[in-house]
Amino acid sequence: MQTIAQALDKLERSKFRSGFHLTKKEQAYLDEKGMDVIRRHAEDFVHQKLAPADPVNDGRQTPMHGHPVFKAMHATACCCRGCLNKWYKVPLHRELTGSEEQRIVNLLMAWIDRNYRPHDQIGE
Numbered sequence: 001m002q003t004i005a006q007a008l009d010k011l012e013r014s015k016f017r018s019g020f021h022l023t024k025k026e027q028a029y030l031d032e033k034g035m036d037v038i039r040r041h042a043e044d045f046v047h048q049k050l051a052p053a054d055p056v057n058d059g060r061q062t063p064m065h066g067h068p069v070f071k072a073m074h075a076t077a078c079c080c081r082g083c084l085n086k087w088y089k090v091p092l093h094r095e096l097t098g099s100e101e102q103r104i105v106n107l108l109m110a111w112i113d114r115n116y117r118p119h120d121q122i123g124e
């Protein structure tokens with residue numbers, strides 16, 4: 001099994017996946033909420049959107065923006081069960097286990113951590 005660092009390195013070699021970045025608005029949202037709250041949001045989104053055996057509208061259930069976790073889900077190929085299957089060999093048509101959900105949340109938070117800059121350091 002690959003580590004989070006290996007997964008992030010592999011994602012960075014994908015032109016599509018590495019094209020996602022946090023906007024200033026999403027960074028401001030991180031500033032405002034803090035990482036503990038964002039992790040709880042990530043847990044909720046993963047549980048609602050990815051954990052069911054056959055998620056509603058699979059492949060289109062994750063908006064492209066509007067929340068830093070959505071951005072992270074696309075950037076890490078944790079946006080739908082099809083991508084989880086392709087990238088991480090997670091079987092389709094069965095519920096995710098609690099530990100799979102936790103591993104996904106850990107990867108999402110690691111991506112956010114790697115891509116997050118505190119507000120006053122943004123040079124734009």
Ligand SMILES: [Zn+2]
Pocket residue numbers: 059077078079080081082083084
């Ligand atoms: Zn997907």
